[in-house]
Amino acid sequence: MLFGLLVSTAYAQTAPAGGQPSAFEMFVPFIFIFVIFYFLIIRPQAKRQKDHQKFLSEVKRGDEVVTSSGILGTVEGITDQFVTLEIAPGVRVKMLRSQIATSQKAATAEDKK
Known part of the structure; x- marks a missing residue:
C-alpha cells in the first residue's frame, strides 16, 4: 500500500501538466523585449542621428557652433569633411565636420531651461 502511494506520487511529480x-x-x-528595445532605444537614437546629419548638412559660414569637445566657435570655412572654426579673434582651428555637436543658440537655449 505504501509502495503504491509512493509510486503514484512520483508519477504525479514527473508528469508534465500541460506539455x-x-x-x-x-x-x-x-x-x-525586442519591441520594447526598438521603441525605447533604437528608434529614438536613429531619429537623433538623422537630425544631427541634417544639421551638419545645413551648417554654413558664419554659424556659431559648439563642438563635441565643448569648443565654441564661428564657422569660417567648410568643406565636405572639414570645418575651420574661429575660436578667438585671429585663432582658427581646422577639425572634422562630424565633430560639430550643435549650434550655439541651441546649446544656450538648453541651458536656460
Whole structure:
C-alpha cells in the first residue's frame, strides 16, 4: 500500500501538466523585449542621428557652433569633411565636420531651461 502511494506520487511529480510550450510561445518574451528595445532605444537614437546629419548638412559660414569637445566657435570655412572654426579673434582651428555637436543658440537655449 505504501509502495503504491509512493509510486503514484512520483508519477504525479514527473508528469508534465500541460506539455511543452510551442516554439512560438517560447519566443514571445524575446519578441516582446525586442519591441520594447526598438521603441525605447533604437528608434529614438536613429531619429537623433538623422537630425544631427541634417544639421551638419545645413551648417554654413558664419554659424556659431559648439563642438563635441565643448569648443565654441564661428564657422569660417567648410568643406565636405572639414570645418575651420574661429575660436578667438585671429585663432582658427581646422577639425572634422562630424565633430560639430550643435549650434550655439541651441546649446544656450538648453541651458536656460
